Amino acid sequence: MDTSFTEENYLKAIYHLSADESKQVNTNQIATVLNTKAASVTDMLKKLSGKNLINYERYQGVELTGLGKTIALKIIRKHRLWEYFLVEKLAFGWDEVHDLAEQLEHIQSTELTDRLDEFLGFPKYDPHGDPIPDQSGTIKCAEMKSIAVLKAGNAGIISGIKEHSSSFLQYLEKMDLKIGKKIAVEEIIPFDETVVLRTENGEKINVSKAAAKYILIQDEQL
C-alpha cells in the first residue's frame, strides 16, 4: 500500500475540493487545480479507484474513501507542520512557505512527522490559520466567518483566510492584518462596501469588499 508523490497530490486535491464544495468532485476541477489535463486525471482516477482510495464511476465524479481521506489528512498534517516550522524556526515569511511545504509534505515517515510536531510544541494552526490534523487525523475545525458578512459593531479575532495566493498574503502583510489580531468593524461604507476595521491599539484599516471576503474571524479565543 504505497502511494506515489503524484497519487498523494491527487488525493490532497480531491480532499480540498470536496471540503470546499462538500460534494462529488469533477474531473475538470481536479485538472485545473493540479495544472494538468482532464485525460490525465481520468487515468489517475482509475488507478486510485483500483487502490480503493476513491469511489469513482465514469462520468459521475469522485469522492475519497475512508482510506483515501486518511492519507490526504496525513499529507495535509505534514504540509502544515512544515509550514509552521519554516515560519517559526527558520524565519520564513508566511507568503514564502507554501511551495517548500509542497515538497516537504511528501517525506515519508510518521516518526519524523510526530517528532517534528513535538519539537514545535504541538501547534494547532499553521501560519495561515489552517488547522493542523493531529496524529489520528482529527481536525479541530473552529467556527469562522468572513468579515464580509459582518455588521458595524461586530468584533472578533482574525483566524484564517480563504485565499492562499502569495499576492493576497503580501497584501495582508502590508495592511498589518495578522492571524491572531483582534479587530472590530467600525463601519461599512455603503458606496463600495469598504469595511473599516479598528484594531486594539486604535489603528484604522480599510479593507475592500474583495479582500474582506477572504478574511475569516472567530468570535472568541479558545
Place this chain on the structure above:
Amino acid sequence: MDTSFTEENYLKAIYHLSADESKQVNTNQIATVLNTKAASVTDMLKKLSGKNLINYERYQGVELTGLGKTIALKIIRKHRLWEYFLVEKLAFGWDEVHDLAEQLEHIQSTELTDRLDEFLGFPKYDPHGDPIPDQSGTIKCAEMKSIAVLKAGNAGIISGIKEHSSSFLQYLEKMDLKIGKKIAVEEIIPFDETVVLRTENGEKINVSKAAAKYILIQDEQL
C-alpha cells in the same frame, strides 16, 4: 538546468565512489551502490554526459565535471545538515537518520538549506563525523587515521567512521564509542589484534580488528 531526483542520486554516488578511490568510476560500481542494473547505469551516464555533468567515454568509466561536482556537493551538504537537524533537534539516534536524509536531501531550495544551516549554528560535522560542505561547496577535510594503524600509547579523538551501516552504528553505540570522545590505545593484543582503548574517565573498551579499521581519529582538537 534542472536535475531530477534520480540524476542527483547518480551524481552523489559517483562523487562518493571517486572520493573513496580517487579515480575513474566504473559502471558496475555505480550499479552496485544504487541497487540497479549496469544497463540502467549506462543509459543514465549518457544522459548526464549530455548535460555536461560527467565526462564519459564508452567502456572507460566516468568522472564528475566541475558542474557535476558542485551539484553533488550541494546534495551532500543538504544530506548532512538534515542529519544534524534530526539528531540535534528531533532527538533521533545517529543510526536512524540516514534514510530520512536520503529523502530530505532532494528538497530544492538553497534558501531553505542556508537558513537551516544558520538555525543549526553552522555545524562543521554531521552526526557521523563527516564534514558538512559550506554554502560555496568547500569541505573542511580534517586529517584522520584508522585506529587499526595505531600503536600502543597513541591517542586522539574519535572523529569519523568509514562504515555507515546501522549495524555498525549500533555497535559503536553499545560500546559507548561516540564522535568527540578522547581515547588512547593501551595495548594491541597480538593473538587477534584486538585494540584495547582507554577513555578519559578510565573506562576500558576492547575493539576487534574488524571494527578498528572503520573507526577514525584525529590528533588534536581544532
Place this chain on the structure above:
DNA sequence: TGTTATTTTTAGACTAATCTAAATTAAATA
C-alpha cells in the same frame, strides 16, 4: 598471442505519468 572471462553497451520491452485528438456521454437549451 590467442582464448576465455568479465565488463560494458545495445536492443527491445515495460511501467508511471503525461499529452493531443477523437469519440462518447451527460447537461443545457431551443
Place this chain on the structure above:
DNA sequence: TATTTAATTTAGATTAGTCTAAAAATAACA
C-alpha cells in the same frame, strides 16, 4: 423532445527510468 454544448473518457503516442537478454569491447591469463 431534439439539438447543441460542455464534460469526460478512450485511443494512441511520448518521456523518464528501469529491466532482461544478447552483442561487443576490454581485461585476464594460459
